[in-house]
Amino acid sequence: MEIDFLSPISQDLIDEVKQLNPQSIGAQLRLHTERSGLPELEGVQIAIFGVTENRRSLRKNETPAFDELRRAFYKLFPGNWKLDMADLGDVEAGATVEDTYFAVQTIVESLIKKDILPIVLGGSQDLVYAQYRAYDKLDQMVNLVNIDSKFDLGDADKPINSQSYVGKIVVDKPYNLFNYSAIGYQTYFNSQEEIELMERLFFEAYRLGEVTSDLSLMEPIFRNANLVGLDLGSIDSASFQNAYFQTPNGFNGREICALARYAGISDKVSSFGIYEYQLGLGTLANTLVAEIMWYFIEGMNYRTNENTISAKKEFIKYQVPIDDEILVFFKSPVSGRWWIEIPFLDHVNTKLKRHTLLPCSEDDYLEACNQVIPERWYKAKRKNEV
Structure with missing residues (x-):
């Protein structure tokens, strides 16, 4: 593991963990601390890390920090799980965005090779590009599922941003992408050109209303995914009660947690990213994101290993x-x-x-x-x- 890419969890948060109920998630996690360094990963099945990169977001350009989210997550109690988890700290934004991509790609690839599933907590969603590139040396075609109100295809001829990274995935070598599935798109946020391009490429797109009418229809979609990205902007603003995500329509809290659980249950999903996280989301929003993580992990616990x-x-x-x-x-x-x-x-x-x-x-x-x-x-x- 490249320790140079990862900064430890803040000492204030480490001190708070010591005061938590010993049955809580935070008290059971292996943590990256300044004093002890990276935790031993032998036997770990899930590794969480944040990425403080937001320079190519088309939303507010604020550098995210994940302490409040970690506080919300650490306080939760695990289910009847038999999973060993670690929190590796954060990848700080590099001198260039490409430096950040390289760090994320390297860490995700290293974890997957160790049979450890990374949960990436991101700033801007163009980090999915780095998450995807981690599969370049894994000798497999890749299926990407994106929970988002937009396709994020963009213009592949222009510089990459948080709403054009899928276009870059399609056109950049090596060509690893076999299928792309967009879950929860809202037609009025996507140009007709992009909708037609999805059809020509034989990609799959599921409208928000189609998904929410029967969430169980999405289970086979996740079951075929290798990596999953979730844009927090796909959640309706009422569920966040925060002005940052000005989205009157979207998934509510129960729906997004159910989708995260389907992603976790999938035997093939080997990395999961939650993106467009911002500072100042508030207690309710941080609790919801923590619960999304909880439900994904809950799903992992019930995998049946039917890919063997x-x-x-x-x-x-x-x-x-x-x-x-x-x-x-x-x-x-x-x-x-x-x-x-x-x-x-x-x-x-x-x-x-x-x-x-x-x-x-x-x-x-x-x-x-x-x-x-x-x-x-x-x-x-x-x-x-x-």
Whole structure:
């Protein structure tokens, strides 16, 4: 671990931790302190760190600090968890934004290689770019899920900012991105050009109303994600009671926590970022962000590890003929969750190297039985062909 990139947690906060209930999260975390240095990471499954970078935010350009958020999180009590967690402190903004990106990329990559899931607390959301770049050397195609009111595609020909980082992810080498899913977008915040671009790239976009009408429909989306980014601006202002996020529509507290839990449950998600955090959000907002973290960790505790080869051998197989296709579905006898197979195409320069299972819902299977091809299967197959 690159200790030079990480500054310790403030001594005032360390002193407060000593006064907490011994059953609280803060009393059980391994902490990066000035006196003891970075904690031992052997056996740690989750590592939290903040990034005080906000120079490319299109919102207020204030440097975030995470002490108040940490206070709110440390005071919470864990669930019936069997998880060992650490708080590594903060990455201070570098001399340039690119320096900060490099530090974040290096830390996230190092943690993932140690089978430790990083929770990144960020300033501006362009830090997702650095979170994504951590996968460059991990030899895999990457699925990104973004909880946001905007697509954040932007103009890839212009300098990167908090609302154009996805465009940079798409065009910058190495090309690791297989799928991008935007959850909770609000049409009036996105240009028609961006909406059409999402369609042309066969990316997935789910409107706020579609998501809130049945949150469970998002579980398969998260189940296929490698990394998840959450823009706090996707939450309605009433839930924050703060003038910084002037968003009359958005997810409420219960909805955003439910989505975070779905992200945590996913066996594939290996990094989670919460972005656009600002100073002075107040007690209510900090408590909500702390609870988002809590629900993500709660989800992690209930992972079923169904991505393993041995687990997949137990899946029940269903074949559904539609026109010239035979769709192959699989159901887990343990969790009751469903997948659909994306076939390997040996006659094209495919991005998929083998038969790949795409998470889906039971409704997708039932619709296929009624001769309706699931849209997610079609988009995944088309991306495989181009």
